[in-house]
Amino acid sequence: MADPLLTLTRLDAHYNDFQALFGIDFDIAEGEVVAIIGSNGAGKSTLMRSISGLITNGASQISYRGEQIGALRADQIAEKGIALVPEGRQLFPSLSVEENLLIGGQIGRSGPWSLAKIFELFPVLQERRDQASTSLSGGQQQMVAIGRALMANPDLLLLDEVSLGLAPVIIKSIYDALPQIVGGGMSAVIVEQDISKALSVSSRFYCLQEGRVSLEGESGSQTREAISRAYFGV
Amino acid sequence: MHVDWINSIIQGVLLGGLYAMIAAGLSLIFGVMRLVNIAHGDLIILAAYLGLTVASALGLYPLTALLIVVPVMAVIGYGLQRIVLNNTLSDDILPPLLVTFGLSVIIQNGLLEIYSADPQKLDAGQLGVASTNVAGISVGLLPLLMFVTAVVVIAGLQWIFYRTALGRAFRAVSDNQDVAQLMGLNKRHVYGVAMALSLAVVALAGIFLGMRTSFDPSIGGGRLIFGFEAVIIGGLGNLWGTLVGGVILGVAQNIGAQINPGWQVLAGHVVFLFILAVRPRGLFPRMTG
Numbered sequence A: 001m002a003d004p005l006l007t008l009t010r011l012d013a014h015y016n017d018f019q020a021l022f023g024i025d026f027d028i029a030e031g032e033v034v035a036i037i038g039s040n041g042a043g044k045s046t047l048m049r050s051i052s053g054l055i056t057n058g059a060s061q062i063s064y065r066g067e068q069i070g071a072l073r074a075d076q077i078a079e080k081g082i083a084l085v086p087e088g089r090q091l092f093p094s095l096s097v098e099e100n101l102l103i104g105g106q107i108g109r110s111g112p113w114s115l116a117k118i119f120e121l122f123p124v125l126q127e128r129r130d131q132a133s134t135s136l137s138g139g140q141q142q143m144v145a146i147g148r149a150l151m152a153n154p155d156l157l158l159l160d161e162v163s164l165g166l167a168p169v170i171i172k173s174i175y176d177a178l179p180q181i182v183g184g185g186m187s188a189v190i191v192e193q194d195i196s197k198a199l200s201v202s203s204r205f206y207c208l209q210e211g212r213v214s215l216e217g218e219s220g221s222q223t224r225e226a227i228s229r230a231y232f233g234v
Numbered sequence B: 001m002h003v004d005w006i007n008s009i010i011q012g013v014l015l016g017g018l019y020a021m022i023a024a025g026l027s028l029i030f031g032v033m034r035l036v037n038i039a040h041g042d043l044i045i046l047a048a049y050l051g052l053t054v055a056s057a058l059g060l061y062p063l064t065a066l067l068i069v070v071p072v073m074a075v076i077g078y079g080l081q082r083i084v085l086n087n088t089l090s091d092d093i094l095p096p097l098l099v100t101f102g103l104s105v106i107i108q109n110g111l112l113e114i115y116s117a118d119p120q121k122l123d124a125g126q127l128g129v130a131s132t133n134v135a136g137i138s139v140g141l142l143p144l145l146m147f148v149t150a151v152v153v154i155a156g157l158q159w160i161f162y163r164t165a166l167g168r169a170f171r172a173v174s175d176n177q178d179v180a181q182l183m184g185l186n187k188r189h190v191y192g193v194a195m196a197l198s199l200a201v202v203a204l205a206g207i208f209l210g211m212r213t214s215f216d217p218s219i220g221g222g223r224l225i226f227g228f229e230a231v232i233i234g235g236l237g238n239l240w241g242t243l244v245g246g247v248i249l250g251v252a253q254n255i256g257a258q259i260n261p262g263w264q265v266l267a268g269h270v271v272f273l274f275i276l277a278v279r280p281r282g283l284f285p286r287m288t289g
């Protein structure tokens, strides 16, 4: 296997006195798509926030391309090429659709993604480029959130529950865009509550339960019972 | 009689330009980082004294001294934000209030120590007395220039806010600090740039104030109040609103003074309170460009 792009080593995460993650070991290789599954409150979003620097960790707990980045700020991590599509989309309400995309690209990393490419991937955004981001439907807002992250031309894309609250047909259209996104060699971590969706788009998966990795493996290798047990803890 | 009234209204409108410049700097900072800068008025007086020192030391005309005072104030603003104010920002609105209040006291006492309490004035020379005739009304060139500068400053800030990458960063950080960090924006730097911009406007306001009237270290607080009133009248977070707010305040003060010289400041406060009572969110509550 190729050298890992990102490695988490015994990662802990806290919200003040509350410990949300316990000794997570995780890695992802260049070009790989890895799923993270787990029930509500298992710690998936906390893991995404730790990797992207919104929660600071011990420096050595996160290493990216051989560099210890656990203690860096979110803006420094973004510059290294890690982009997060946060849970709940979190667009900037004061910015138009186009401005939301442009601000994603303001880091100035070069790569295949540009405003034109995003509009090619999600044509509806081009029609609505001058509208307030809040005026879009949930699915279109999710497209903006994904486009905004891609504009940074990341090497590692973190997607936190992009299907949350969306109609199945919209979810399908967003997942249909995934091969075009990761086709260029980008690595992706996909957080999903929908187990079968997550396993169908990934090569490996981790299951979190109460802040710990309860199961990991190749996406096709596990039985339903093993996954349910790891997922629900029963 | 009739001409006197028209005259005082026109003077009030032009004075409103100064208030608008004071208000725009306050509004900018509040809009970007929800910080109420109690030291804003004292920083204006600091800029006026800086202008005095630069003008007399280098023999420069006060408006030429702006070439030095504006960048110096901007650098002070960036440093102040990065070294002091960033550490006070949190969900709690009280710490920045206390710290900028302390800053206000420090600036006043520092100025008193260095320049004494004697009133000073920046020598505007010919411009201070020159006037032009508009339809039979004599309009001072200095107040006119001050007003035009205010319009240009507000148009410029509006352009930065809504048409540039920097303004996009301001709005993004104001919307959601965490997600703005994810975009690679260092909010501490963005806040520093916003404060630099605010104090650059403060420098303009300070020099014009000093050319127009005499000043001493104690008058900053009064200017802060006028700035606040202009911001609130115009509507929080609306830059053009601050111009309208400044003009309304200036006109109210001058009409008050026309009725009775002792009523100048009072008339401004009364109009402010009246507008606050009728339109608690100001005349033009926040709208986007």
Ligand SMILES: Nc1ncnc2c1ncn2[C@@H]1O[C@H](COP(=O)(O)OP(=O)(O)O)[C@@H](O)[C@H]1O
Binding pocket: A015, A018, A020, A038, A039, A040, A041, A042, A043, A044, A045, A046, A047
């Ligand atoms: N901001 C926060 N402050 C305190 N506790 C939090 C915060 N966010 C999440 N938690 C707690 O951390 C745990 C993990 O949450 P989260 O990572 O959001 O789970 P998931 O994304 O898997 O649903 C939960 O117990 C949750 O209540």
Ligand SMILES: [Mg+2]
Binding pocket: A044, A045, A046, A087, A161
């Ligand atoms: Mg979550």
